[in-house]
Amino acid sequence: MSLLSQFTASEITVIDGKATAAQVLEEVKHDVAALQQQGITPCLAVVLVGEDPASQVYVRNKVEKALMVGIRSLEFRFPAELSQTELLAKIDELNADQSVHGILVQLPLPKHIDETAVLERIDPKKDVDGFHSENVGGLSQGRDVLTPCTPTGCIRLLKDTLGDLTGLHAVVVGRSNIVGKPMVALLLKENCTVTVVHSKSQDLAQLCQLGDIVVAAVGRPRMINASYLKTNAVVIDVGINRIQENGKNRLVGDVDYDDVLPMVSAITPVPGGVGPMTIAYLMKNTVHAAQLQHAQAHSTSV
Secondary structure, three states, X not given: OXXXXXXXXXXXXXXXXXXXXXXXXXXHHHHHHHHHOOOOOOEEEXXXXXXXXXXXXXXXXXXXXXXXXXXXXXXXXXOOOOOHHHHHHHHHHHHHOOOOOEEEEOOOOOOOOOHHHHHHHOOHHHEOOOOOHHHHXXXXXXXXXXXXXHHHHHHHHHHHHHOOOOOOEEEEEOOOXXXXXXXXXXXXXXXXXXXXXXXXOOOHHHHHOOOOEEEEOOXXXXXXXXXXXXXXXEEEEOOOEEEEEOOEEEEEOOEOHHHHOOOOOEEOOOOOOOHHHHHHHHHHHHHHHHHHXXXXXXXHHO
């Protein structure tokens, strides 16, 4: 009997991303303590260009979580007028600083700066967002590289909910470089059968109905309703959409939560599902980067 067939309609699991993220952060604390015993304090450098309010909130949250788990954080805030040349020079400086293990350039950047050029400038070993092409390619090849935080957090939620994912059919809705594509690679690594659907796919609902697992990452409020799912599917909703409803602002996912709830076996809420996992895995990536750099330095010195 498969894990999915063990669920019944009365056993719907609302996947608590906050609780799992707290567990991940406890694991990170343990790993930080182990590194500190070797004389290494993991360090994350965060670079923010401009005054985007959402970016400022994200950066503040990241710095707070780093402090909580014992990771040293460095903040570099620049005006929106900063030139691309100046930003690349700062990244070069951080790449060369052996005390810095992770570098994160907060996106989006001002329009006059080429995001791809900036992300490619970060040393892949310090690329805690997992966006550098060397890490993207390494993930596809199954190598031990830094992987994007959000999809990696989604895998953790799935494995904590279902255990072994081998043989399950996963449908990924969306093909972005940040979530959709790395999600596919991570699911393949877990031995899932994977279908990708996107804006050009035909019979979208019919394709989604194939999924034991459905990962929604398209940025369209409540696009996926009960007609898209088979009974007892496990739904990971990556969408965070701000809408006006009944005169109030609220956050909703890409999945119509209330509509699908009676038929799913497990689902992430919005907010409180995938969101907390992203920052938790940024911390985990920072520690992993420190471990990899320490191992490489040790091997070259022996």
